[in-house]
Amino acid sequence: MSNDVEYLYRQDSDFWYLTGIEEPGAAAIFRPGAPERERYVVFVPLRDPRVESYEGPKVGPREAPAAYGADTAFSSDELLERLAKYDRASRSYSGYLAGVEKLYLSDGGDAEWADRLREALAEMRAREAGPPTVVDAREVIHEMRVVKDADEIALIRRATEISARAHTLAMKAAAPGKYEFEIQQALDSYCYANGARRMAYPSIVASGPNSVFLHWDRNDRRIEEGDVILNDSGAEYGYYATDITRTYPASGRFTPEQRAIYEIVLAAQKAAMAEVKPGVPHARIGSSSARVQVEGLVRLGLLKGDAGELVRNDGHRVFTKHGVSHWVGLDVHDAGRYSVRQGSRVLEPGMVFTIEPGIYIPANAAGVDRRWWNIGIRVEDVVLVTETGFECLSCAGAPRETADVERNVQAGSAR
Numbered sequence: 104m105s106n107d108v109e110y111l112y113r114q115d116s117d118f119w120y121l122t123g124i125e126e127p128g129a130a131a132i133f134r135p136g137a138p139e140r141e142r143y144v145v146f147v148p149l150r151d152p153r154v155e156s157y158e159g160p161k162v163g164p165r166e167a168p169a170a171y172g173a174d175t176a177f178s179s180d181e182l183l184e185r186l187a188k189y190d191r192a193s194r195s196y197s198g199y200l201a202g203v204e205k206l207y208l209s210d211g212g213d214a215e216w217a218d219r220l221r222e223a224l225a226e227m228r229a230r231e232a233g234p235p236t237v238v239d240a241r242e243v244i245h246e247m248r249v250v251k252d253a254d255e256i257a258l259i260r261r262a263t264e265i266s267a268r269a270h271t272l273a274m275k276a277a278a279p280g281k282y283e284f285e286i287q288q289a290l291d292s293y294c295y296a297n298g299a300r301r302m303a304y305p306s307i308v309a310s311g312p313n314s315v316f317l318h319w320d321r322n323d324r325r326i327e328e329g330d331v332i333l334n335d336s337g338a339e340y341g342y343y344a345t346d347i348t349r350t351y352p353a354s355g356r357f358t359p360e361q362r363a364i365y366e367i368v369l370a371a372q373k374a375a376m377a378e379v380k381p382g383v384p385h386a387r388i389g390s391s392s393a394r395v396q397v398e399g400l401v402r403l404g405l406l407k408g409d410a411g412e413l414v415r416n417d418g419h420r421v422f423t424k425h426g427v428s429h430w431v432g433l434d435v436h437d438a439g440r441y442s443v444r445q446g447s448r449v450l451e452p453g454m455v456f457t458i459e460p461g462i463y464i465p466a467n468a469a470g471v472d473r474r475w476w477n478i479g480i481r482v483e484d485v486v487l488v489t490e491t492g493f494e495c496l497s498c499a500g501a502p503r504e505t506a507d508v509e510r511n512v513q514a515g516s517a518r
């Protein structure tokens with residue numbers, strides 16, 4: 104972060120998914136064909152009393168099998184040698200890669216280590232040894248991560264419950280004259296006080312003219328009377344993310360224009376959500392939402408032309424610059440493909456994703472009357488596909504109907 108100050112370490116999501124090991128500098132080998140008790144091998148840094156006198160106790164190679172459920176463990180320094188060691192006398196390799204048919208490899212983003220391994224593999228190949236096939240393991244792991252199991256769903260559910268309640272508190276904290284970061288503080292601190300180790304991403308509190316900026320996270324503007332406040336925030340709980348956006352009027356009551364836009368966004372979200380069930384293509388969420396949004400904007404005179412035609416030509420993109428849905432899991436924009444060979448991926452029970460239509464009208468928008476300027480509205484919820492349909496994990500916890508949103512902002516101001 105700066106001189107002698109470091110950010111809180113966060114493990115690589117894939118590595119965490121497979122091991123649950125948070126320690127930096129760790130590696131793992133999975134050997135499905137190996138004898139029992141030799142299949143899961145872990146490498147962690149050697150313990151160093153000097154380092155531990157600063158940073159506290161660590162899990163070393165000796166403690167790792169018990170701490171992490173590994174069959175065996177070694178020091179990270181030994182990783183390359185234990186993968187492949189060449190014996191000149193016998194001109195043969197020993198180590199975990201010797202005789203291996205196929206290596207599934209992920210470097211965890213450690214480019215320096217990846218280079219050294221690649222060199223070792225090239226040397227092996229020159230001697231006609233080593234795995235003939237090397238596959239990028241990320242593709243496989245990311246596929247596994249798309250459908251969540253019961254434990255993962257429980258963590259996402261908890262992250263979402265905490266964050267939804269925090270959004271309600273943020274609404275109550277909102278008022279003209281306050282700074283955006285005060286609203287952020289109300290939301291984030293509730294999450295931290297309820298078991299979130301960190302936020303899943305920097306909270307966005309975007310008021311008035313900032314509400315049209317998708318990645319506004321400076322959060323340093325003083326909120327004014329008549330502003331909308333777009334708040335996109337979600338906690339991380341047990342390494343799992345959530346992603347919720349609520350938009351509310353700073354003064355406790357939407358202007359007619361703000362309300363009209365809000366009603367379109369909410370209707371688009373509900374239409375898309377109603378489609379969710381196993382067997383439906385994921386892309387339908389975007390198309391249903393776009394249709395309702397465009398019809399609404401045509402009705403208000405903000406778009407001109409035939410609604411169907413406009414949707415076919417991406418007309419909804421005029422006031423929206425982002426996709427309407429992404430997977431949610433260990434990463435807030437979670438791993439996994441959205442399309443397969445046949446086209447859009449089909450929904451299955453255990454998939455978790457956002458539905459987040461939005462309309463953003465900046466000042467000086469071409470051909471738009473100024474009463475519509477500086478209105479950015481997004482409503483974003485997290486949805487779980489069930490056997491028969493869907494469950495919205497965030498809808499009940501964080502109000503999204505205009506009357507409920509207004510009531511919560513007013514309840515705060517009255518205090």
Ligand SMILES: [Mn+2]
Pocket residue numbers: 346429457459483
């Ligand atoms: Mn999102």
